[in-house]
Amino acid sequence: xxxxxxxxxxxxxxxxxxxxxxxxxxxxxxxxxxxxxxxxxxxxxxxxxxxxxxxxxxxxxxxxxxxxxxxxxxxxxxxxxxxxxxxxxxxxxxxxxxxxxxxxxxxxxxxxxxxxxxxxxxxxxxxxxxxxxxxxxxxxxxxxxxxxxxxxxxxxxxxxxxxxxxxxxxxxxxxxxxxxxxxxxxxxxxxxxxxxxxxxxxxxxxxxxxxxxxxxxxxxxxxxxxxxxxxxxxxxxxxxxxxxxxxxxxxxxxxxxxxxxxxxxxxxxxxxxxxxxxxxxxxxxxxxxxxxxxxxxxxxxxxxxxxxxxxxxxxxxxxxxxxxxxxxxxxxxxxxxxxxxxxxxxxxxx
Ligand code: UD1
Numbered sequence: 001x002x003x004x005x006x007x008x009x010x011x012x013x014x015x016x017x018x019x020x021x022x023x024x025x026x027x028x029x030x031x032x033x034x035x036x037x038x039x040x041x042x043x044x045x046x047x048x049x050x051x052x053x054x055x056x057x058x059x060x061x062x063x064x065x066x067x068x069x070x071x072x073x074x075x076x077x078x079x080x081x082x083x084x085x086x087x088x089x090x091x092x093x094x095x096x097x098x099x100x101x102x103x104x105x106x107x108x109x110x111x112x113x114x115x116x117x118x119x120x121x122x123x124x125x126x127x128x129x130x131x132x133x134x135x136x137x138x139x140x141x142x143x144x145x146x147x148x149x150x151x152x153x154x155x156x157x158x159x160x161x162x163x164x165x166x167x168x169x170x171x172x173x174x175x176x177x178x179x180x181x182x183x184x185x186x187x188x189x190x191x192x193x194x195x196x197x198x199x200x201x202x203x204x205x206x207x208x209x210x211x212x213x214x215x216x217x218x219x220x221x222x223x224x225x226x227x228x229x230x231x232x233x234x235x236x237x238x239x240x241x242x243x244x245x246x247x248x249x250x251x252x253x254x255x256x257x258x259x260x261x262x263x264x265x266x267x268x269x270x271x272x273x274x275x276x277x278x279x280x281x282x283x284x285x286x287x288x289x290x291x292x293x294x295x296x297x298x299x300x301x302x303x304x305x306x307x308x309x310x311x312x313x314x315x316x317x318x319x320x321x322x323x324x325x326x327x328x329x330x331x332x333x334x335x336x337x338x339x340x341x342x343x344x345x346x347x348x349x350x
Contacts, residue, residue, distance in 0.1 A: 001090065001317075002035050003089065004095070006099060007036070008266055010179060010201065013054060013267075017178075019171055032086060035078065037060055040064060043263060043264040051179075072101060075103065076102045079106045083112060088112055089112070092116075094113070101136055113143065118146075119145060120144060122149050125304050128212070130250050130285070130307070137156065143203075144165050147172075147289075148309040167346065169348060172290065179267060182268070191272055192269070200276035201233055203277055204230060204235070205237050205238075208281075208301065214243060216345045220251060223323070226327050234256050259315070274287070276295070280297070282299075298315055316341075
């Protein structure tokens, strides 16, 4: 059986690493890794492949950046040629990025089975491009691999057949625990950012890249006002996404000098910093789950989440995106300490 496994953007790489490792151990399965090139910078792509032990992609599509239509369209045109040449039995897509959507549509129209890993998640926020990607991908997928019960419930409510839905836990946690074991055998101070790491539990770790948060100057300034206040008591380590970097410069956003701006980091370097943070502040999807998996407190700089188990069972709190909301969540965290989170079912690294 020939399977094309698709990865395009940073959060995909963490998910394909364990899937590919497992697939390579199965007789009669020929997995081919397709990298769409949605993310392409050394720090956004190649560094992750090295860190995560992912082999060179079998096919690289060089899609690059652009508007949603440009990027999605370029991936579709290139991936259709790959399907025509390789004639796969299945295409496996992961997550909710534009590459996920583009390759699912192409495969389905080529009569190829589509399996979606991390299926069923819903934020109900249709202003999020990822929500559209999730809904469209699931609407045409044949097999659903789901990370939490809410995903199963959503798919059943949308009329999907129960026998096609598999609650399997989280491949991203498989990767996380694998990487954590590797990190424990190494001296983290070898990392370029090693010197920036304060004493454990005395600092915060921040990621911020969503267009809704950094695209509008007023929203971005409001978030930064709260961050600057938090930084008065907790130094904040902040690897800056390329879009956010450009917005900081374009809007003249003034960050406290206790917010340490770092370049985009590899997976291990980033894990080395956030695993010992007092709190993670983020608008990423993956970090909400990874912090829950390791029991690190997380304040999510969004009004909603498609990963509700991180809030109901894990260490995640939705802090919103206004100065007042974020500071209220921060003050509650300082007063009450971290939520007593537990690790969701099947997030066991297996
Ligand atoms: C994408 C995903 C998002 C995910 C994020 C992680 C979609 C719709 N969004 O968003 O779900 O959380 O990846 O990073 O697929 N850029 C570079 N170098 C790169 C890649 C991008 O400089 O290697 C810049 C480009 O100027 C580009 C911008 O970052 O315009 C955004 O990249 P893009 O892949 O379009 O979306 P992300 O915001 O990264």
